[in-house]
Amino acid sequence: MAREKKIEHYDVVIIGAGAAGLTAAIYCARARLSTIVIEKALVGGLATYTNEIWNYPGFPDMPKGEAITDLMKVQAKNMGAKFKLTEVQSVDLTGEEKIVETFRNKYIAKSVILASGGRPRTTGAKNEENYLFDKGISFCATCDAASNTDKVVVVIGSGDAAIEEGMFLTKFAKKVIVSVMHDEGIMDCNEIAKEAALANPKMEFVWNTVVDSFEGEDHLDTVVLRHLKTNELIPVKCDNCFEFIGYIPNTELIKEQVTLNPQGYILTNDRMETNLEGVFAAGDVRDKWLKQVATAVGDGAIAGYAAEKYIAETEVFECNVARKDKNGAVYVYNAVEAQQRELVTIIEALTSRHGENYHFCKVDVYKSDGIAKKLGRTNYPYVAIIKDGKVDHYIDLISEDNIINALKTS
Amino acid sequence: MSKEVMLDCLGEACPVPLVKAEGAIKDLEVGDVLVVQIDHSCAVKNVPEWARKEGHFVDIEEVDDGEWEIIIEKAK
Numbered sequence: 001m002a003r004e005k006k007i008e009h010y011d012v013v014i015i016g017a018g019a020a021g022l023t024a025a026i027y028c029a030r031a032r033l034s035t036i037v038i039e040k041a042l043v044g045g046l047a048t049y050t051n052e053i054w055n056y057p058g059f060p061d062m063p064k065g066e067a068i069t070d071l072m073k074v075q076a077k078n079m080g081a082k083f084k085l086t087e088v089q090s091v092d093l094t095g096e097e098k099i100v101e102t103f104r105n106k107y108i109a110k111s112v113i114l115a116s117g118g119r120p121r122t123t124g125a126k127n128e129e130n131y132l133f134d135k136g137i138s139f140c141a142t143c144d145a146a147s148n149t150d151k152v153v154v155v156i157g158s159g160d161a162a163i164e165e166g167m168f169l170t171k172f173a174k175k176v177i178v179s180v181m182h183d184e185g186i187m188d189c190n191e192i193a194k195e196a197a198l199a200n201p202k203m204e205f206v207w208n209t210v211v212d213s214f215e216g217e218d219h220l221d222t223v224v225l226r227h228l229k230t231n232e233l234i235p236v237k238c239d240n241c242f243e244f245i246g247y248i249p250n251t252e253l254i255k256e257q258v259t260l261n262p263q264g265y266i267l268t269n270d271r272m273e274t275n276l277e278g279v280f281a282a283g284d285v286r287d288k289w290l291k292q293v294a295t296a297v298g299d300g301a302i303a304g305y306a307a308e309k310y311i312a313e314t315e316v317f318e319c320n321v322a323r324k325d326k327n328g329a330v331y332v333y334n335a336v337e338a339q340q341r342e343l344v345t346i347i348e349a350l351t352s353r354h355g356e357n358y359h360f361c362k363v364d365v366y367k368s369d370g371i372a373k374k375l376g377r378t379n380y381p382y383v384a385i386i387k388d389g390k391v392d393h394y395i396d397l398i399s400e401d402n403i404i405n406a407l408k409t410s
Numbered sequence: 411m412s413k414e415v416m417l418d419c420l421g422e423a424c425p426v427p428l429v430k431a432e433g434a435i436k437d438l439e440v441g442d443v444l445v446v447q448i449d450h451s452c453a454v455k456n457v458p459e460w461a462r463k464e465g466h467f468v469d470i471e472e473v474d475d476g477e478w479e480i481i482i483e484k485a486k
Contacts, residue, residue: 040462041470042454049455066451085454085470085478087462103467133460134425134432143424143452 005106010034012307013100013109014081015088016250018045019296020283020303021115022072027304028113029079033311036107037076038100040087044069045117046247046284047293049140050161051168056293064142068293088116093257093279110314111307114254114266114274114281115300118247123156126213136220137241141165144240148173151239154223155179156211158187162244163197169242170202177236179209179225209234214241249285261287272303278310313370320361321371324389328359329403332372333381335364340381343398350400358407359386412441419448420477427453428460431482435466438484446480447473454478 012028014021017039028035042048047065054062077083084102092099093112100107120139122128131137138144145168153173155166158180169176178197180187184207187194197203212226212233223241225234249264259267259275265287272280282299284291321330331347333340344362351360363371365380375384375391383395385406395402417434419427427448435444446457457480458468467483 041458042451043472044451048451083472085472087458087468103469132463133456134428140452140455143455146423147425 005101005104007106007108008036010036010107010109011311012036012111012113012304013038013098013107014113014115015091015100016045016115016117016283016285017043017073017083018115018117018283019047019069019072019293020117020285020300021045021113022069022076023297023300024113024115024280024282024304024307025076025081025300026072026079027301028307029076029081031304031308032080033308034082035080036082036084038084038086038088038102038107040085042066043073043083043085049142051142051145051165053293065293066142088253091253091257093254093276096278098278110311111278111280113272113300113303113307114251114258114279114285115283115296115303116250117284118249120243121246121248123211123243123245125211128211128214131214131216131220131241135218136216136239137214137243139243141168141242144242145169145172148240150174152177152237154236154238154241155244156223156241157244157246158182158189159244159246160189160193162242163187163189163193165242165244166203167193167197167200170200174202175204176200176202177204177206177238179206179211179223179236181208181210181228183207206234206236247284251285263287270302271306272299273306278307278314280306280310309368309370313368313374317371317374318389321363321375322386322389322391323359326359327388327407328361328386329395329407330375330384330386331360331362331381331398332365332375332377332384333362335366337380343381346398346400346403350403354404354407412439412443414443414445417444417446419446419453421449422453423450424452424456428456431457431480432460435461435464435482435484440484440486442484444482444484446482447477448480449477451476454480457482 011033012035014037017037025037047069050065052062086102090101098109098112149172151173152175155178166176208228209225213224215222223236251264266281268281280303282303283296347360347362365372372378385392431446461468461482466485469481471479
């Protein structure tokens with residue numbers, strides 16, 4: 001028998017507790033929104049896989065990634081954000097009420113921030129599945145370095161993660177053999193890391209290679225590399241293998257609802273808005289140029305702020321703009337424009353003359369155009385005629401007579 | 411009746427908690443619960459991931475700062 005799920009209501013549900021999700025939580029909770037962060041593993045996300053973070057501003061001593069994200073977590077908790085460490089099983093983000101379900105709970109939220117990040121890409125080589133977890137293939141040097149003391153390890157990849165984590169492994173392992181798919185001397189990492197790696201006596205490079213297969217009795221003992229130009233198979237004896245060949249976005253659960261790019265990353269605008277109202281995305285899960293803790297924090301701040309604005313505007317919209325109990329008219333204008341400002345007096349006059357029968361209000365779009373978007377039009381000025389809580393039509397020639405006639409005939 | 415088994419991995423670094431958890435779950439019946447107690451954050455990454463890949467239900471409780479209980483309900 002299926003267990004009855006416990007229903008909980010929140011203003012904002014944030015999926016993922018990496019740097020982006022944690023920052024969004026800080027912004028949401030600080031705006032007094034009831035906020036819950038759902039994380040399937042360790043709070044801190046991908047940053048916790050990194051031993052030294054050199055370029056996150058404010059931390060000159062190259063802390064472990066976890067040291068930075070732990071502080072973010074404390075900050076979010078202090079602001080009042082709640083945390084739930086479990087996997088999200090399904091979501092329904094298309095309605096006004098957003099639903100996020102876990103094994104035991106059903107969360108209903110006004111807004112959802114997707115900050116689910118990515119997971120390590122695997123090579124897809126033969127027998128890879130047999131050696132995952134503790135059987136010889138790892139994706140986290142921070143986690144498994146100590147258990148490789150005096151061992152021989154193979155590293156796959158030549159990006160920043162591969163080379164920097166590979167160098168970290170040389171502090172423990174006796175030899176680190178790096179498989180690079182490019183020609184000799186070409187790596188995807190930054191120049192500083194590359195120079196240091198080439199000068200490191202414990203590091204060896206096997207150029208122009210990819211993994212062909214993983215071999216070993218119970219535990220991995222050989223990585224068979226394939227030379228890309230000669231197709232020669234090169235068996236490399238080792239104790240463990242670390243794969244650092246990029247990431248794939250965690251978007252399987254939302255792919256039918258949220259617009260993704262061909263690689264599976266979420267498309268957003270610069271306000272972190274997705275194709276769905278009230279649904280925002282932040283961090284590595286988003287289609288973006290530079291994936292760093294610093295940019296994840298920026299995304300999170302914007303998404304948190306955007307969620308706050310969305311919720312506030314939805315409330316204003318339903319209570320004050322498009323009322324279901326009273327038909328009326330909304331004047332939408334930009335207060336920076338003198339001409340548009342002057343027409344405000346028309347609304348004031350209408351309120352004093354017809355306020356008993358109709359609801360009149362004005363919306364200034366100078367700070368935010370969220371309400372204008374909800375009214376369905378963002379070229380100003382205009383008057384929206386509201387009937388039964390919905391926009392009936394727009395008026396461009398704004399005068400007392402035109403508005404009142406429209407209300408009487410609509 | 412389903413039972414709940416505690417597995418003390420406090421003080422153990424990766425991959426020890428994972429190896430112990432793999433061993434412990436073999437002795438359980440479907441519906442039984444294994445609670446793995448850990449205080450090395452690395453195990454919060456690999457133990458839940460392994461357990462979910464095996465098809466079990468997993469929840470994590472942060473019982474104290476830097477101390478977790480990984481609750482695994484054996485599903486098959």
